[in-house]
Amino acid sequence: MAKHETPxxxxxxxxxxPSFVTDIKREAESRAKNENNVDFQIPADVCEDLxxxxxxxxxxxxxxxxxxxxxxxxxxxxxxxxxxxDQPEAFPSVxxxxxxxxxxxxxxxxxxxxxKKICDLWERRGSxxxxxxxxxxxxxxxxxxxxxxxxxxxxxxHNLNQDLGGSGSNLRTPADCIGASRCEYACxxxxxxxxxxxxxxxxxxxxxAFPYKFKFKFDGCPNCCVASIARSDLSFIGTWxxxxxxxxxxxxxxxxxxxxxxxxxxxxxDWGAFDIQxxxxxxxPTGCMRYEDGKLEVNTPECTRCMxxxxxxxxxxxxxxxxxxxxxxxxxxxxxxxxxxxxxxxPFMKVEAPYEEIKEKVIEPIWDWWxxxxxxxERLGELMKxxxxxxxxxxxxxxxxxxxxxxxxxxxxxxxxEDEVEGGWERDVNEYRKHHQR
Numbered sequence: 001m002a003k004h005e006t007p008x009x010x011x012x013x014x015x016x017x018p019s020f021v022t023d024i025k026r027e028a029e030s031r032a033k034n035e036n037n038v039d040f041q042i043p044a045d046v047c048e049d050l051x052x053x054x055x056x057x058x059x060x061x062x063x064x065x066x067x068x069x070x071x072x073x074x075x076x077x078x079x080x081x082x083x084x085x086d087q088p089e090a091f092p093s094v095x096x097x098x099x100x101x102x103x104x105x106x107x108x109x110x111x112x113x114x115x116k117k118i119c120d121l122w123e124r125r126g127s128x129x130x131x132x133x134x135x136x137x138x139x140x141x142x143x144x145x146x147x148x149x150x151x152x153x154x155x156x157x158h159n160l161n162q163d164l165g166g167s168g169s170n171l172r173t174p175a176d177c178i179g180a181s182r183c184e185y186a187c188x189x190x191x192x193x194x195x196x197x198x199x200x201x202x203x204x205x206x207x208x209a210f211p212y213k214f215k216f217k218f219d220g221c222p223n224c225c226v227a228s229i230a231r232s233d234l235s236f237i238g239t240w241x242x243x244x245x246x247x248x249x250x251x252x253x254x255x256x257x258x259x260x261x262x263x264x265x266x267x268x269x270d271w272g273a274f275d276i277q278x279x280x281x282x283x284x285p286t287g288c289m290r291y292e293d294g295k296l297e298v299n300t301p302e303c304t305r306c307m308x309x310x311x312x313x314x315x316x317x318x319x320x321x322x323x324x325x326x327x328x329x330x331x332x333x334x335x336x337x338x339x340x341x342x343x344x345x346x347p348f349m350k351v352e353a354p355y356e357e358i359k360e361k362v363i364e365p366i367w368d369w370w371x372x373x374x375x376x377x378e379r380l381g382e383l384m385k386x387x388x389x390x391x392x393x394x395x396x397x398x399x400x401x402x403x404x405x406x407x408x409x410x411x412x413x414x415x416x417x418e419d420e421v422e423g424g425w426e427r428d429v430n431e432y433r434k435h436h437q438r
Contacts, residue, residue: 002028003045004052008059024051027128038123042145043093046127050143053091071098071146073153077208079164080149100126100141100152101165103198106191107178108133117160125152135231137175137217138165169377170208174198176218177225185310186220187238187323188351194218196355197363204367211374214367221319222307228328228342233380234363235328235342236351240320243300244309250316251276251296261312280309324350327362329392330381337382343389345396347403362396369395 006021013019028047031040043049057064064086071082081099088095102118118139122128127143134140144152156162165173174197177183179190197216198205204214217228220238228235253259254274261274276296281289288302289309296316298309310317327349328342346362366380369392374383384392393400 002051003048004055006051006055009051009055021051024129031128036123040123041125041148041151042127042143046093046097046143047129049091049093050097050127050129053085053087053094056087056090065097071149073149073164076153076164076206078166078168078170078206081167083143094143096145097127097143098146098149100144100149101136101167101173102139102141102156103163103165103173104133104137104139104175106176106195106198107181109178109181114160118162121152121155121160125155136165136172137226138173164206166205166213168208169210169212170206170214171201171204171210172213172215173205174216174218175226177220179218179220183220184314185223185238185307185319187240187319188220188236188325190218190220190236190238192353193236193351193355193358196353197359200359210367210371212377212379214370214380222305223311228331230331230339230341231333232331232342233329234366235331236325236358237328238323238351239305239326239348240323241348242320242322244298244303244320245318246296246298247316247318248295251291251313252294254313254316259313259315263314280312283308324348327358329366330379330384332379332381337385340381340385343381343384343406344401344404345389345392345398347401361398365396366392 002025009021012021024047028045028051031038031044031047034040034044053064066084066086067082069082072078072080079101081101083097083099085091085094085097119128119130122130122141125144125148126141129142131140131142141152153164156164174194176190176194177186179188180186181191194216204210214234215232216234216236217226217232218236219226219228222237222239224230224237228237250259254261255276257274261279276291281291281296285306285308286302286304288299290297310319325346325348326344327346329345331340331342333339349357349362351358370380370383373387374380378386389404390400392398393404
């Protein structure tokens with residue numbers, strides 16, 4: 001019999017989709033039986049109390065978790081999120097219920113042996129509940145007690161060669177797509193860049209010193225599989241400078257029905273005969289394509305690399321050969337000033353190890369400006385909005401470019417600095433004096 005009655009949570013198991021409630025109940029049952037003879041280091045009924053406090057939160061319409069102070073491991077200012085229950089007498093097994101973020105490997109590649117070891121570790125020293133790559137990107141260990149934190153950290157670093165991820169006002173764990181390891185669209189090695197910056201900026205990741213959190217995310221192409229353009233303070237999106245490569249014979253094969261569009265991924269629907277004018281040319285956002293006399297053409301200067309045509313006809317269209325990345329700054333989810341997408345600050349940059357240009361010309365000047373001017377809990381995008389893109393370009397030395405403009409200017413006033421106008425204010429004063437002397 002369950003330790004707590006959970007009629008409200010039970011309703012979450014009745015829908016058509018898998019339920020986290022079912023997963024927690026399954027883990028609670030497994031811990032109660034302990035068929036694997038695990039030496040539990042926290043109460044075995046932790047999952048049952050978790051269900052109980054969650055049911056109470058549903059009943060009261062408010063959370064029963066509180067942030068009771070800073071907890072962590074020695075030498076690190078981030079990586080552990082302290083959680084305490086405000087009903088410790090009713091749910092003693094979750095009086096402490098800390099979350100541990102573990103840095104994921106580049107591309108999120110694992111061996112089965114590694115996954116088994118981290119699951120064994122968390123079964124023994126935590127609740128057994130994990131979240132594999134939520135919105136943060138990290139491996140999330142959900143629920144443990146304060147005395148176990150140093151033990152968990154020791155086992156991770158000494159036995160699994162693994163580090164904690166980021167939390168707090170620091171560099172969060174960088175995240176990337178699978179990139180060139182498995183994707184034909186990748187314009188640079190996302191895993192190599194992600195790993196290099198993760199190692200380079202360990203101090204910024206583990207010892208909070210920023211005004212607020214800061215995220216790197218790496219997309220190998222404009223398909224943006226990790227949604228970097230919407231979720232990261234600095235977004236690195238693969239692109240190319242030259243022409244899309246076109247196989248005209250493959251184009252004809254799509255039109256003739258010999259090749260299925262979208263890689264054959266139609267979700268069981270019969271879309272009928274492929275219409276290149278309707279499904280490709282007519283959907284180009286800039287109208288840079290045309291199909292005439294059995295030949296497909298792309299006007300490269302008008303192409304924005306949206307990937308639609310390549311996604312529809314992957315056997316006929318390929319990314320260009322002159323590859324690199326575009327860098328966007330200032331994206332975030334809603335905190336102070338609402339959600340916003342990244343602003344283009346570098347239209348194109350080659351991505352070549354050891355990535356000194358990216359570090360010295362983009363990342364570090366932006367950090368210097370943000371750490372000097374940013375308010376407490378102000379994301380980079382909010383500072384850019386407050387002081388303007390012009391200020392960011394001034395601090396980084398990046399050249400202004402029309403592609404950085406997101407929308408037409410709404411402010412009718414233009415302010416010039418003295419050294420930006422020939423002669424400066426002295427010329428204006430002298431002209432004024434001459435006029436009045438006459």
